[in-house]
Amino acid sequence: MTSVEIASAVLGTAILLSSAVLGLLYIRKIRNLSLALSELHSLNHKLEHDSINFFRKAWPILNSIGVSQLAAKIRWFGEDKQILLGESTECKCTQEFKQLEYGQMAFDVILRLPKKVLREGSMENLVLQTFFNILEQDMILKEEQVTSTQKRLERYQMFVQHEIKNIAQFINLLSTQVERIEEDKDKIRLADRLKKTLPAMAQRAQKTIQTMKDPSLSQEKEATFDVSEVLNEVVHMYDLPCKVLGSAEVTMRQELVLEIFKNVLGNFRDHNVGNDLTVYVADNAQPNMVEIQVQNRNIPGVTLLPERMFEPFWTTSESGLGLGLFLARELLKQVSGEIKFQQGSQHFGFILSLPKMQA
Known part of the structure; x- marks a missing residue:
């Protein structure tokens, strides 16, 4: 075998080894990014869809895909909070701004990260978008809870109005029956009937009184x-x-x-x-x-x-x-x-x- 053939064989072997190493590195990278996606969903489930805690605790995952700094101004039900995670490095990074807002909740987020993380279709970008999607869904869930509470208060108001009408009708009917009773046997029959019906009506009246204690429904005068x-x-x-x-x-x-x-x-x-x-x-x-x-x-x-x-x-x-x-x-x-x-x-x-x- 000539020296040229030997050199060619060595070069071919080196190329094969280099390709194999690159292939292994690529597979490892894909595996790590897939793991990052899984960890985001698992973390959110563990934190019970808590937006603020998820934002904080997801930082190591974002850092692992190249995000060097994560800063946010959070407006949360009337209170403000500043969060700064990571450091401003000398790497060739760009800044990306993201805003999420629902009801009384808002995240104004600034990220420092390499441009490759923002490249459409890249695995890094998929991890980043998944992070924001989860954060957004958590905020929507919280907003639905608040809306549901407000609707329950409205239903309580309807309940009070309905129950007062029923109690008033019962008293009116009872008053009419008492006025018509003359014989003792009818009085005994009415007393027996009241023993059965009054406890249930008293319970409904007590429930109505408790509900009316909610001042948002009260018609109390100033x-x-x-x-x-x-x-x-x-x-x-x-x-x-x-x-x-x-x-x-x-x-x-x-x-x-x-x-x-x-x-x-x-x-x-x-x-x-x-x-x-x-x-x-x-x-x-x-x-x-x-x-x-x-x-x-x-x-x-x-x-x-x-x-x-x-x-x-x-x-x-x-x-x-x-x-x-x-x-x-x-x-x-x-x-x-x-x-x-x-x-x-x-x-x-x-x-x-x-x-x-x-x-």
């Missing part, structure tokens, strides 16, 4: 009252170690204000963090507004997540439904009021603003 008196009523109701300082009068539905304070102060009770509560009522903090500051001392070891405070169905309490603060904010909107979370070096709590007269 009245002028002192906010501090309602606050003290809630404090005694929940047996909270709380001081209420200051006073201010408002003119609105008292039952609505009572429900707002029950939801806010009840949140401290449900999470066992209301051991050092102080409520400050200010009459002239804002023009034509009453300001209520609810403060509690910071508790070592307790991590607070402001961006999730007002998210419906999110809670760390075993006994709660995650609706209290959300409902408080929704009720305040009805009267052009507002509530904000605040945390300083020593205290955390909420600032509520109530108009002096209902809007």
Whole structure:
């Protein structure tokens, strides 16, 4: 074999080996990207379709496909949150902007990543699009939960109206029967019938009364009252170690204000963090507004997540439904009021603003 033939054979072998290595590397890359797709879906299922947690915890997967930095401004049920993951490297990267918005939720996302990740049809791009698709579906699911809750409240209103009509008809019929009874045997027969029907009717009436306690459905008339008196009523109701300082009068539905304070102060009770509560009522903090500051001392070891405070169905309490603060904010909107979370070096709590007269 000549030297030329030997060189040709060596070159051919090298080409075959190089092709084999490239093939193995390509197969490994495809396998890793396929695994990334599977991990995204598995992670989302494990986190129970929680948008914010999914956004945070999916970062290692995005980093593995070449994303060097992930930044986002999150607007979440009235609260803002900034998230920055990764570092700004010197690689030949480009920036990509993505915005997702549903109801009271929004993600404004900026990514730093190589252009190949954005290339249409690439596996990297498929992983990235899957990430955003899952995030979007989680937000849609949360929005459907909120809408469903609002529709349930509307159905409760229809239920109350229907039940009041039934109870009124029953009383009217009973009154007519009592007026017509003259003989003792008819009185005994009516008494026996009432023994069977009254317990069920009383139960329906009690259920209706409980439903009517929802102030969003209440037709209670406006009245002028002192906010501090309602606050003290809630404090005694929940047996909270709380001081209420200051006073201010408002003119609105008292039952609505009572429900707002029950939801806010009840949140401290449900999470066992209301051991050092102080409520400050200010009459002239804002023009034509009453300001209520609810403060509690910071508790070592307790991590607070402001961006999730007002998210419906999110809670760390075993006994709660995650609706209290959300409902408080929704009720305040009805009267052009507002509530904000605040945390300083020593205290955390909420600032509520109530108009002096209902809007």
